[in-house]
Amino acid sequence: xxxxxxxxxxxxxxxxxxxxxxxxxxxxxxxxxxxxxxxxxxxxxxxxxxxxxxxxxxxxxxxxxxxxxxxxxxxxxxxxxxxxxxxxxxxxxxxxxxxxxxxxxxxxxxxxxxxxxxxxxxxxxxxxxxxxxxxxx
Numbered sequence: 445x446x447x448x449x450x451x452x453x454x455x456x457x458x459x460x461x462x463x464x465x466x467x468x469x470x471x472x473x474x475x476x477x478x479x480x481x482x483x484x485x486x487x488x489x490x491x492x493x494x495x496x497x498x499x500x501x502x503x504x505x506x507x508x509x510x511x512x513x514x515x516x517x518x519x520x521x522x523x524x525x526x527x528x529x530x531x532x533x534x535x536x537x538x539x540x541x542x543x544x545x546x547x548x549x550x551x552x553x554x555x556x557x558x559x560x561x562x563x564x565x566x567x568x569x570x571x572x573x574x575x576x577x578x579x580x581x
Contacts, residue, residue, distance in 0.1 A: 477495065477508065479493075479495070479512055481500060483577050491515045492515055493512035500562060503557060504516070505539075506539045513533060514531075516534070516542070523568055542556075550564075
């Protein structure tokens with residue numbers, strides 16, 4: 445009887461379109477990217493966008509201006525074959541290039557540099573290699 449009840453409940457859940465899986469947890473950026481941070485290991489270093497307090501888990505979108513945008517544009521050119529002018533202005537071309545990179549990363553293509561993007565994005569290190577630097581740095 446118990447087995448039949450479980451089968452009926454599972455069938456009802458599946459037919460109703462409900463999911464038994466745990467919801468995906470999205471990372472939420474802690475602040476706006478306003479500057480850059482140099483991260484390094486024993487062999488190489490890279491410059492990445494960060495908050496003024498040095499937190500790499502930050503967000504920026506079209507309209508942003510500064511060195512943090514230059515770091516993003518450089519990474520898009522070096523690691524994702526974009527052909528952007530590295531001018532520090534997050535305009536339509538940077539948004540479009542970021543959407544293409546997000547497609548390559550297999551993440552949401554919204555043209556916003558947020559937590560999901562910065563956790564997946566590669567940056568070119570001082571040795572010339574594109575690398576996804578761990579967030580522990």
